[in-house]
Amino acid sequence: MSIEGEPKRPRTQGGDSAAANENTPVTREAAGVQQLFNTTVAAQTPFLADKWVSVFAALSSAKDALCVVEDGVKGTIRPIGWAKPPPPADSADGLPPDVCRDVIYPCLPIDEAVCSARPISRAHGSQLVNEAFVQRRIDKHLSRHSLTGLIDVERTADTSNAAAPTPAPHTSSSSSSDPPAPAAAGGGGRHVSHFCYLSQCCYALEHGGAVWCEWPDFIRLADIYKLTPSTGLPLIITFGHLLNYQGTSLALTKVDEADDNEGKKDAERGDGEDGEEGEGERDGGVTRQRYRIGVGERQWEFETVPKSGLPPQHPYRRTYDPHNPPIRHDGHLFPSFTAFIRRMVLVQWYKQDGVDEKEVLDEPVGGGDERYQLLLTEPINGHTTIDFIYEGQGVGNDERERLIILKGKKEGETMAAYLYLNSGNIDLYTTEAAIEGHTRLSDRFPIAMSLTRSLLTKHRLAHIIPQ
Template identity: 30%
Template sequence: MCDLVPEELWRERILPSLVICDVIALRATSSAKAALITAGLLLQRIDTYLGRHELSGTVDVNRNASAVAGDIDQPSGFVAVVRHSLLAFARRLTCRRANRLTHFGYLVRCLYVLEQGGSEWRVMGMAVRLAAICRLTPNGLPLTMSVAHLCSRAAFDSVPVMMAIYRLIGHQVTHRGQSLALRRAAKGEYRIGDYSCRVVPLAELPADHPHRSTYKESDPAIRRGRWLHPSFTAFLTTRPLMRWPDEAGVVFKEVLFADIDRDDPRYQRLVTAGDMSEQLGITADCRFDRGDLNTADPIDHRYVIVSGFRPTDTVAAFMWMDRGDIGLWTTESAAAGVSASLDEHFPVSMPMWRSVLKRFSLEEDVMNRGREPT
């Protein structure tokens, strides 16, 4: 009966509503519809996903068919295994032609991971833009998805979604020639550059631990020695991306710092607020608990990144909270003479910092009573 439906209706209404696995199952079972399911159609869908998650110009696919050997009219191993998994749900995925990945098959894999990653892709896009501003992407943007290793769905699902996404692009992020790709290490740990970390399952967190309420299986808590990060994204942002730029040709300058009482309610709200809008900035937390989830006196730290993650940002700027101290840091070059005010020196960063501080009634304490580093 499906062959009686006009091709235009299939192309404009039905196919766009199907997930990629269903599209490939249709291609495999209907010769009449196979002609409609082309590499061009897949690219259209990929562009839709990239646009939806603000990834255009940040992350992309390889659009050069000649870059992948093989006959693009033949399904790759991944296409075949997805088809088989849908037609016979009990079959395990295999990769019998992984060494001959076609361009069509490559696009299928890219579309699959875009679907599986969902909104997490948008968050990763922010981290990628921050890395680019910090000059950790030597070939510039966009980063191209690498999916050759995904010869089964299990290969993508073997790590939490956000980590799986980073594995597709992280090898293009480098520091002094060293790859910042996510790779497995001994005893269940992972490494990014010189940093080692491990996933902390939700079950390990004590019942009253603050990270339980925000825990996401797709972006889990990460242990790095004596430090605990509430998510892989927070670890990635505050460690490899924000700690190394000074050695990569980008200088983060501390513009101002202020001492606020650690127990001041305003400071506590700033350090713990979970409802900050992206218009103000994005937060990345870390907890110094000495490696003990049950420690009686952990020290909570927070970055509020106010610039560097949006598609239009040209500088990176953040606020750093540490035991009652608030520091303002930026890569923005001073735009005025020595005698000029900080607002004149840093016309991009200052308004963003002020907006965050004003919301928590801390603008006066930091901007007017804070000190410039000597």
């Protein structure tokens, strides 16, 4: 007998369908995927839910992968999906398959489609929310964020042992500091089903959101500077270490928890500049937290900067994005994590074997030159710029610096060239192979010098180029 107001549930031979549904292969599989989502999220602090960490972690270390901030509330992480799928409802099975496939399921986040909709519909769920469904969702995100050809997933499962779950693929050995990957239902250790692996990849792409759009330039530069695996592009998402520099994994890890308290003080202080809203809310959950990339002799530390940690009139307050916050590293302040990580490729990680970057031009102009100042501060059509500030000692001693990428960010480009503007100088660096037998720069480095001359001519600075 049904209780009034409770949805009717179809009976099956041997008892209530709800009990039966809890132990079906599809439900067990959904529980396994749910465990992969929730275990990873629950292991993080609230700040690590920021999306840029998920993006870089997907390319470096499993430790910080697959995080998402929920509702933008600092200190709150809502469980992803449903830990226990509800019993099947009559109406779910009454929808035509094409409506479920083309209307209902595409509107759901991937975690809800896999962990809720997949097991709830006995007639269509497991047939429609399958590997093909997840791969189509992955392709949509790759295309939307211009990552097609730069990032991909393992498209086929390991069929050498059909009875065993498919291991999540790895391109290199994991660091001893990495936590063990959560196991899927029916599997153990690092082994997960191919469907679970695809779901994880889709989850990372989906919850990285628009931040993924910032990464095509970085990935192409990383490939030119040989930080990517020898297999080249696309990078296959493995949730292991993909980027390496001189044999050192560029894994991202937290240094300690101590600085979080200082960040919280900044966030709670509030100066009322933007009305009644407190600084803590405007910080979006970002605290002053230190991180490390690399290990041992080759490691680089940086810290995130909450909005409340910037002076009231600082230009980075206007562009502040809690999902891609400012970074302080080695006396420099960057407007975003993506600006910081791009500079790291060009300025720190350029000595990989086979790269052969060289300084071609080093010409003084003078910081007071109006033409130089416009090149340093104004937008430059057709070129990606990386802006940052060198924080000098004392008030008013900060100095703006800029990298202007001339070559290396478009599909098919195999060399890099960029200008470095600092202290009134303009320097040109390039990985272009020199043409021997020539003394003039325009003959030895025809591509890099042609691009440089074109840009400097537009800014009335071509006279600094040696003839």
